Amino acid sequence: METETIAAISTPVGEGAISIVRLSGEQAIPVTAELFQGKNLLEVETHTIHYGKIVDPAVGHVVEEVMVTVMRAPKTFTREDVVEINCHGGMVAVNRVLEITLDKGIRIAEPGEFTKRAFLHGRIDLSQAEAVMDIIRSKTDKAMSVAFKQMDGRLSQLIGRLRQELLETVAHVEVNIDYPEYDDVEQMSKTMMQDKTKDVHQELDHLLQVAKQGKILREGLATAIIGRPNVGKSSLMNTLVHENKAIVTEVPGTTRDTIEEYVNVRGVPLRLVDTAGIRETEDIVEKMGVDRSREALQEADLVLLVLNYNEPLTEEDEKLFEAVQGLDYIVMINKTDLDQKLDINDVNERASGKPVITASLIQEEGIDQLESAIARTFFAGDIDTGDMTYVTNVRHIQLLKQAKQALEDAMGSLEMDMPLDIVQIDVTRTWEFLGEIVGDTASESLIDQLFSQFCLGK
Ligand code: GDP
Numbered sequence: 415m416e417t418e419t420i421a422a423i424s425t426p427v428g429e430g431a432i433s434i435v436r437l438s439g440e441q442a443i444p445v446t447a448e449l450f451q452g453k454n455l456l457e458v459e460t461h462t463i464h465y466g467k468i469v470d471p472a473v474g475h476v477v478e479e480v481m482v483t484v485m486r487a488p489k490t491f492t493r494e495d496v497v498e499i500n501c502h503g504g505m506v507a508v509n510r511v512l513e514i515t516l517d518k519g520i521r522i523a524e525p526g527e528f529t530k531r532a533f534l535h536g537r538i539d540l541s542q543a544e545a546v547m548d549i550i551r552s553k554t555d556k557a558m559s560v561a562f563k564q565m566d567g568r569l570s571q572l573i574g575r576l577r578q579e580l581l582e583t584v585a586h587v588e589v590n591i592d593y594p595e596y597d598d599v600e601q602m603s604k605t606m607m608q609d610k611t612k613d614v615h616q617e618l619d620h621l622l623q624v625a626k627q628g629k630i631l632r633e634g635l636a637t638a639i640i641g642r643p644n645v646g647k648s649s650l651m652n653t654l655v656h657e658n659k660a661i662v663t664e665v666p667g668t669t670r671d672t673i674e675e676y677v678n679v680r681g682v683p684l685r686l687v688d689t690a691g692i693r694e695t696e697d698i699v700e701k702m703g704v705d706r707s708r709e710a711l712q713e714a715d716l717v718l719l720v721l722n723y724n725e726p727l728t729e730e731d732e733k734l735f736e737a738v739q740g741l742d743y744i745v746m747i748n749k750t751d752l753d754q755k756l757d758i759n760d761v762n763e764r765a766s767g768k769p770v771i772t773a774s775l776i777q778e779e780g781i782d783q784l785e786s787a788i789a790r791t792f793f794a795g796d797i798d799t800g801d802m803t804y805v806t807n808v809r810h811i812q813l814l815k816q817a818k819q820a821l822e823d824a825m826g827s828l829e830m831d832m833p834l835d836i837v838q839i840d841v842t843r844t845w846e847f848l849g850e851i852v853g854d855t856a857s858e859s860l861i862d863q864l865f866s867q868f869c870l871g872k
């Protein structure tokens with residue numbers, strides 16, 4: 415089967431100084447060989463890298479010094495011949511290299527098309543393909559390791575096992591009914607169904623629980639910094655951004671087309687919510703009043719409540735304490751370099767068990783303690799990225815919920831003593847929903863839709 419050769423710019427995760435033009439397909443090696451000044455790429459061994467120059471055939475000029483990696487099918491990501499042209503220059507040079515390959519009859523890749531080919535050629539399954547997308551998007555090391563785990567096929571394995579169990583149960587029950595060895599075969603089958611559905615239900619439930627934490631890892635812990643004017647909110651924000659790796663990401667297509675700021679605090683991705691707003695108006699409480707800010711707080715996964723060591727607690731502070739009730743929050747008492755006028759015992763009491771950190775941002779004190787408290791708050795649950803299979807993908811979560819619902823339908827029917835073939839319908843539906851996660855029962859349109867979400871060049 416002849417497929418078109420595709421190309422795209424593919425910048426490696428981590429965004430170094432190198433940009434890559436990646437080609438995949440039968441023409442990848444011959445076309446690159448034609449443009450390449452150096453070794454004859456048609457004759458080099460597979461999975462080798464070569465220094466040389468890309469020459470624009472139209473004008474005969476050297477466009478770019480490059481390192482070219484040649485990888486022959488089938489041991490490649492797409493299972494096609496793949497060439498990666500590593501360019502050191504800026505975007506202009508990379509774009510020029512891409513253009514030249516396109517002039518040679520190679521087509522620009524659609525978003526996610528490399529990954530789509532990997533999927534269609536059986537190199538990876540659907541959940542692994544989606545993990546690739548997550549890797550592209552993942553914003554911190556922790557989120558990255560979760561995505562890698564998934565790509566390893568751990569989720570696929572788990573889903574595969576659950577489906578197998580359901581299938582075997584259904585098959586078993588069929589056999590029991592067709593070849594009854596005992597008089598109470600109906601009852602036996604029901605008991606078996608009950609046991610199995612309960613087991614699988616428990617596992618789905620667990621997966622959905624960790625999925626919630628996975629979502630935070632991937633999207634960042636929505637963090638709001640609140641406090642009265644002048645307590646040091648902006649200072650705290652700047653400190654967090656400067657002490658840690660800040661990642662500025664554009665989030666197009668979301669309700670607010672804003673630039674959001676991510677900071678990586680000890681492996682916990684914080685998404686500083688409404689950063690611009692806080693910066694410009696200095697204070698969401700000031701701007702919107704306590705009632706409105708209470709609303710804004712509902713979206714926060716974590717609140718940093720800043721107080722002034724140098725002033726007694728005010729009524730406004732008390733209102734803020736009320737506003738954060740029921741939320742995860744950390745109190746930071748700032749300005750310990752000044753005289754103490756705040757009753758810390760009182761603050762501790764109000765905080766009722768939540769961490770209270772004293773700090774002087776100006777003297778760079780207390781920041782370590784704050785960061786530890788953030789990490790402790792986040793990892794307080796049973797989250798452990800090293801050991802768990804996470805579901806970090808919205809589509810997966812949706813399907814898991816549907817599978818769980820179908821399973822609950824089956825369990826309900828069992829309880830009501832409905833006929834087993836009715837129960838089986840719901841068990842089969844569960845099996846199908848789970849199958850969609852790994853792409854077994856996925857329709858073509860679903861696949862197209864998925865891959866079009868991918869970034870270009872992957
Ligand atoms: P915001 O209004 O809550 O955002 O507060 P800012 O971060 O803008 O800080 C208000 C003022 O307090 C600025 O003049 C800061 O330099 C000062 N400030 C911030 N942190 C400290 C601190 O730890 N000690 C002292 N003495 N001043 C601080």
Ligand code: ZN
Binds near residue numbers: 696
């Ligand atoms: Zn400020």
